Amino acid sequence: MQQLSAHGQQFIxxxxxxxxxxxxxxxxxxxxxxxxxGTMAQFSHPELGGSGQWMMGGMTMVGDMFNxxxxxxxDGLCVEISNQLMNQPGYFQPAQSQFQSSGNASGGNLFVSAAAAGQWWPGDLGSPSSTGGQNxxxxxxxxxxxxxxxxxGGNVTVYDTLDNQIGGVSQQQGxxxxxxxxxxxxxIAVNSLPVVSINGYQPQPQQQNFMAPPVQQFNEAPAYQAPSAQEGDVFAKIERLADLFKKGILTEQEFTTKKAELLSQL
Known part of the structure; x- marks a missing residue:
């Protein structure tokens, strides 16, 4: 958690x-x-009725619902804290509150300045609500x-948290x-969030390498070619020989011998 300044400690x-x-x-x-x-809260503390929710100008829910x-x-705690946070320079830019300042909010930073705390994040983000780390x-x-x-390891990545209300960050290994x-x-996994910048630079869109799918090789059948006049004459003679063989005019040996002679002309 962020370190409270002397003013912040006094405020608390x-x-x-x-x-x-x-x-x-x-x-x-x-x-x-x-x-x-600054406009809503989800909390859990035994002195505050256990788990509960608060929304600016809306319903306040506590564990003891009839208390x-x-x-x-x-509600009073949250309104005063919200008003105080509104006065933090560069911290919140919330929607216009329907509550006017109660007069209890006072100037001064609630937290130790970023420079004093050893700021490592981009300065234009202001002060964080919480920090932490391991290894x-x-x-x-x-x-x-x-x-x-x-x-x-020195590589600073800024993520867009979208509409997530971050309650805590944890890390396993890696x-x-x-x-x-x-x-x-x-x-939610951190790497599922959109990346805003890496080491101060906007990430380059990933270029996808679109490669044409490999051409599949097929054993294509040879194209049909019409027989030549000579070939047609040879085939016609073989058909006549076959007809004579079927009618018994030629013996099988005569048919086979003559057929071989005709095929050798091709």
């Missing part, structure tokens, strides 16, 4: 005190609202711009082929 402490929850619960809700782009006091507390792989999530940045993230649609 004040928020927890006003709503009577622990700082852990307040931080959980902070990141839930961040992952929801209206808890619903009001969750030579690290990632940063930017819900405001719908981007996921993955650095594998590169980005084994990286997955959780969203409202379940577990």
């Amino acid at each position: 402490q004040d928020l927890a005190q006003r709503y009577g929850v622990s700082t852990d619960a307040a931080i959980t809700m902070l990141y839930a609202v961040m992952n929801g782009n 209206y006091g808890l619903k009001s507390k969750v 030579n792989v690290r990632y940063a999530v930017f819900p405001g711009s719908r981007r996921l940045v993955v650095d594998i 590169g980005n082929d084994s990286m997955t993230f959780s969203s409202q649609y379940g577990t």
Whole structure:
């Protein structure tokens, strides 16, 4: 997770005190609202009724569905956090909220600056909602711009997260082929997302090599050729000899001998 600045830590402490929850619960809700782009949240914390959902201007759902006091507390927490996040420079560009600022949001960055934290992602993305890494792989999530940045051994790839609300990124072994993230649609493979850039450059469209299929060889029958006049005369004589043989005028030996003589003329 992204490191809170001194202002961010003070904001969380004040928020927890006003709503009577622990700082852990307040931080959980902070990141839930961040992952929801400032307009919604999916969270799970025992102090907040277990698993629940919140939507700006919409319905608030908690595990204890008839606990209206808890619903009001969750809604108040989320609205204040959303208003505070709206003031983060270059962080969110959410749709116009139907809520006006409650006056509790104050200036100042909630998180340690990218430079102080050792920024490795493109600067125009602003501040990530969460970061993490293992071995030579690290990632940063930017819900405001719908981007996921993955650095594998110094190669930085920016992905378009589409409408996925990323709740966490995990990695097995290997590169980005084994990286997955959780969203409202379940577990998604990172390499299934559209690639925006690689090391600052747009990926070149893959050129497909279209090769003509190999010509299949067939043993074709020779083309028919009409017999010549000489050949026709020879065949006609053989047919007459065969007719004489059938009528018993020629013996078999005479027919065979004469037939061989005629065929030798071809």
